[in-house]
Amino acid sequence: xxxxxxxxxxxxxxxxxxxxxxxxxxxxxxAVDIIACEDTRHSGKLLxxxxxxxxxxxxxxxxxxxxxxxxxxKLKNGYDVAYITDAGTPLISDPGSRLVHLVSSEDYEVIVxxxxxxxxxxxxxxxxxxxxxxxxxxxxTKKKARQDELQESLQRAETSIFFxxxxxxxxTLEMLSTLDQDRTIVIARELTKxxxxxxxxxxxxxxxxxxxxxxxxxxxxxxxxxxxxxWLNSKQS
Numbered sequence: 001x002x003x004x005x006x007x008x009x010x011x012x013x014x015x016x017x018x019x020x021x022x023x024x025x026x027x028x029x030x031a032v033d034i035i036a037c038e039d040t041r042h043s044g045k046l047l048x049x050x051x052x053x054x055x056x057x058x059x060x061x062x063x064x065x066x067x068x069x070x071x072x073x074k075l076k077n078g079y080d081v082a083y084i085t086d087a088g089t090p091l092i093s094d095p096g097s098r099l100v101h102l103v104s105s106e107d108y109e110v111i112v113x114x115x116x117x118x119x120x121x122x123x124x125x126x127x128x129x130x131x132x133x134x135x136x137x138x139x140x141t142k143k144k145a146r147q148d149e150l151q152e153s154l155q156r157a158e159t160s161i162f163f164x165x166x167x168x169x170x171x172t173l174e175m176l177s178t179l180d181q182d183r184t185i186v187i188a189r190e191l192t193k194x195x196x197x198x199x200x201x202x203x204x205x206x207x208x209x210x211x212x213x214x215x216x217x218x219x220x221x222x223x224x225x226x227x228x229x230x231w232l233n234s235k236q237s
Contacts, residue, residue, distance in 0.1 A: 006033070006075035008103045009082040010096065012089040012115025015218075016192035018049055020116050026050050028113055033079040036071060038095060042086045059083060061095045068099045075108050089117045093137045093163060119161055122188035122220035125198045126159070128228060133159040139172060139221075141165075147175055150223075154180050157227040166215040173210065176203035176223075184224045190217035 009028050014020040029052045036059040037043040059067045071081050085094040104110055123130050139162045140146040153160035164172055187199045187206055
C-alpha cells in the first residue's frame with residue numbers, strides 16, 4: 001500500500017512583535033513533522049514562546065539545493081514539512097523559491113499560511129495609493145546599481161517599495177534628493193517593534209533627519225509614484 005504523501009506548508013511568522021503570529025500558524029507548526037528554518041537559532045525564540053518542539057532543520061540560501069532534495073524525500077515518505085524564514089512571509093526577499101518550485105513540480109501539495117509582511121505593513125502606513133505597487137527587494141549595495149534602481153522607481157506611476165540597510169539609508173536618501181528633490185517618501189523603521197516609526201518628507205528632509213542620529217533596525221523605503229495625488233505630496237498631508 002502506497003504511503004500518504006506529505007505536504008509542504010509555507011508559514012508566515014512575525015516581523016518583530018511575536019504576538020502577530022496567527023493561531024493557524026501555531027497549530028500548523030505544532031502539527032507538522034519537520035520545520036525547516038532559515039535560521040534555527042533565530043526561530044527558536046518564537047517556537048519556544050509557543051511551546052513548539054517540532055524537529056527543526058536549517059534551510060537557507062547556502063544549502064537550499066541540497067536541503068530541498070532531502071525534504072522531498074521526507075515528503076515522499078509521508079512527512080509534513082513547514083518552512084519559515086527569520087521574519088515575515090517566506091520567499092519575499094528570502095530563500096524558499098527553489099524549495100517551492102521543486103516540491104510543486106513533483107506534484108506535492110503546497111499550502112500557504114499567510115501573515116505578516118514588512119512590505120504591506122510599510123505600504124499601509126505610508127498612506128500612498130496601494131491599488132498597485134512595485135516591490136524591488138533590497139537595494140543594491142553597489143552605488144551605481146542602487147542609483148539606477150532609484151532612478152527607475154522615480155519614473156514609475158505606482159508606489160515603489162524597497163528594503164535598505166540602516167548603515168546606507170542616509171546615503172540612499174541623499175542620492176534620491178539629487179534625483180528628485182520634491183518627491184514624497186516615507187521611511188518605515190522597526191515595524192511592529194517598540195521603536196516603530198514612520199517618517200514622511202522629501203528625500204533631503206529625511207536625509208537631514210536621519211543623519212542626526214545613529215540609525216538602527218530594519219528599514220523600508222516607500223516612494224510615491226508619479227500618479228500619486230497632489231494632496232498626498234503636500235505639506236498638509
